[in-house]
Amino acid sequence: MIIADLRLCFIGDSFVAGYGDGEQLGWVGRVAARSAREGQRFTAYNLGVRGHTSIDVVQRWRQECTPRLPAHCERRIVAYVEVFRTLHTDRCWMDEIAADDRAHPGTAGYQQLANLVYPRFSTWIASATGSGDRRRG
Secondary structure (H helix, E strand, O other), X not given: OOOOOOEEEEEEOHHHHOOOOOOOOHHHHHHHHHHHHOOOOOEXXXXXXXXXXXXXXXXXXXXXXXXXXXXXXXXXXXXXXXXXXXXXXXXXXXXXXXXXXXXXXXXXXXXXXXXXXXXXXXXXXXXXHOOOOHHHO
């Protein structure tokens, strides 16, 4: 099924919000911007809240997502990309965490995270929208 009006809610904690990123993009903003440059069309809602836990997310997701999604929206997908093993051994990520609050990366670290998420995300968006990678024709 091709979705013409794809709306995505990125809900989570400070990592979703991009806390610590001097460019204020975080991984969500970087993935969304790269997707747009590559012709993948969707609306992204970054609903990350610093300090929120999984329990907080469970309690607020419906209230925050419902007004942003079409009334007839029946599909809800929770996507997961394994990043911990790679980031835990990535020098840039670990150096940025150590340089600030010992929990959050800076701009380069969020770029590393976006680079890990993007390939799987791009494949999923292309299948949902039928957009593919328009640079390849």
